[in-house]
Amino acid sequence: xTEVTQTPKHLVMGxxxxxxxxxxxxxxxxxxxxxxxxxKKPPELMFVYSYEKLSINxxxxxRFSPECPNSSxxxxxxxxxxxxxxxxxxxxxxxxxxxxxxxQYFGPGTRLTVT
Amino acid sequence: xxxxxxxxxxxxxxxxxxxxxxxxxxxxxxxxxxYRQNSGRGLVHLILxxxxxxxxxxxxxxxxxxTSKKSSSLLITASRAxxxxxxxxATIGASGSRLTFGEGTQxxxxx
Numbered sequence: 001x002t003e004v005t006q007t008p009k010h011l012v013m014g015x016x017x018x019x020x021x022x023x024x025x026x027x028x029x030x031x032x033x034x035x036x037x038x039x040k041k042p043p044e045l046m047f048v049y050s051y052e053k054l055s056i057n058x059x060x061x062x063r064f065s066p067e068c069p070n071s072s073x074x075x076x077x078x079x080x081x082x083x084x085x086x087x088x089x090x091x092x093x094x095x096x097x098x099x100x101x102x103x104q105y106f107g108p109g110t111r112l113t114v115t
Numbered sequence: 116x117x118x119x120x121x122x123x124x125x126x127x128x129x130x131x132x133x134x135x136x137x138x139x140x141x142x143x144x145x146x147x148x149x150y151r152q153n154s155g156r157g158l159v160h161l162i163l164x165x166x167x168x169x170x171x172x173x174x175x176x177x178x179x180x181x182t183s184k185k186s187s188s189l190l191i192t193a194s195r196a197x198x199x200x201x202x203x204x205a206t207i208g209a210s211g212s213r214l215t216f217g218e219g220t221q222x223x224x225x226x
Contacts, residue, residue: 042216
């Protein structure tokens with residue numbers, strides 16, 4: 001199984017809502033990633049988890065809170081978002097974090113709209 | 116920060132023609148990868164070329180890497196309408212901690 005799944009596919013939320021994005025992989029990968037992508041732009045790295053520990057936080061605002069409950073799951077908790085946070089949120093995984101395991105497998109993304 | 120720049124930003128060709136996309140980067144790399152993204156979907160890994168490699172093939176894809184010029188090219192031969200997508204190059208530096216994506220090339224293959 002070489003699939004990364006993400007739920008939900010679409011999410012509309014108000015600025016006072018709390019919601020969560022979920023990501024799952026069963027490839028035995030030990031590195032997982034959250035990216036944010038705006039229209040016609042490349043993905044921007046947000047967070048990296050390596051062996052279920054937060055490895056990289058790219059100075060992401062605290063209204064985004066990642067969580068890695070186990071090696072297969074990655075969540076992104078959202079609270080008090082702004083309209084400019086509307087974007088496609090992509091989850092990815094790789095065997096390990098590092099150059100020799102650099103190939104990443106991406107999920108289909110969650111299209112988030114903040115109203 | 117994004118260190119990759121891609122050229123052209125957009126490319127429109129006829130089915131059966133070859134498509135060439137170029138990528139430049141600024142710092143030393145461990146490897147360079149190419150990804151494809153269909154509209155509004157996730158990215159699909161196409162090919163990885165290591166810094167000590169100069170050329171790599173995979174099916175209709177040919178990738179070259181020139182580390183002296185800090186550049187790479189992706190050639191898609193005998194293009195098909197299904198190749199219509201955005202193509203991104205991405206690099207991993209010597210420290211190997213993160214992928215850094217280029218701005219991407221939007222390829223349109225007309226039937």
